[in-house]
Amino acid sequence: MRIGLYPGTFDPVTLGHIDIIERGLALVDRLVIGVAINRDKGPMFTLEERVEMLEAECAEITDRVGGEIIVHPFENLLIDCARDVGANVILRGLRAVSDFEYEFQMVGMNRALDSSVETVFMMADARRQAIASKLVKEIARLDGDVSHFVTPAVQTRLKAKMQG
Template sequence: MRIGLYPGTFDPVTFGHADIIRRACRLVDRLVIGVAINRDKGPLFPLEERVALLEGEIAPLAAVTGAEIVVHPFENLLIDCAREVGAGVIVRGLRAVADFEYEFQMVGMNRALDDSIETVFLMAEARHQAIASRLVKEIARLGGDVSRFVSPEVRAALARRFAAG
């Protein structure tokens, strides 16, 4: 069984993430969505809510792709998480050249830690390349329309979060 790991903070999950998930499912039999518990980033959504939003997004994708998709929170090294879930490949999404420089460094470090786990880069579709969770949160915080970037469920979660805060 080919197992892939797609890590991120998913704060919140966007159509760009969903695009990468859908396309990664063509490459693996089981895709583990690793939700990073990165306290340094100060996520808008707590871990439980990020996991729940992701699970809502992947249900229809699993039905369409035929791949098994699971959500797995993690707080350890990415390479250790990959070993934990039995992943032979780490899937990373790229939006722009700026992403590549950071990702290139990460691949080098991960290969130094475990050269048996490959990293595969998938470019987001052109219509999703500008989508970044950070920008979606900023647009939502300022009352803008994020419906082109996130699902109705995520849009509602953003509205609740900013109305409460």
């Protein structure tokens, strides 16, 4: 069984993330969405909220296209998370050259830790390349329209978070 791990903070999940999830699902038998706890990033949404959003979005994806998706929080090393879930491939989305430089270093470190786990880079769809969770949060904070970047359900949660 081909098991892929798509890790990230998903704070919040964007249409760019969903694009990678849908396309990545076609490459593996099971796709595990690794939700990084990463306290250093100071997420807007709690881990539980991010997991809930992803589970809801992934349920819609599997209803539409099939496949198996599991949402899995993790706080350990990415390569250890890959081992924990039995992943033999890590999927990473790339938007720009700056993403590649960071990801290139990560691949080297991960290969040194476990050469049996491959990393596959997926370029974001051209319509989604500019989407970044950090920018989506900033637009939402300034009461801007984020409907081009997130699903209606995530937009509702962003608005509620801004008001409360």
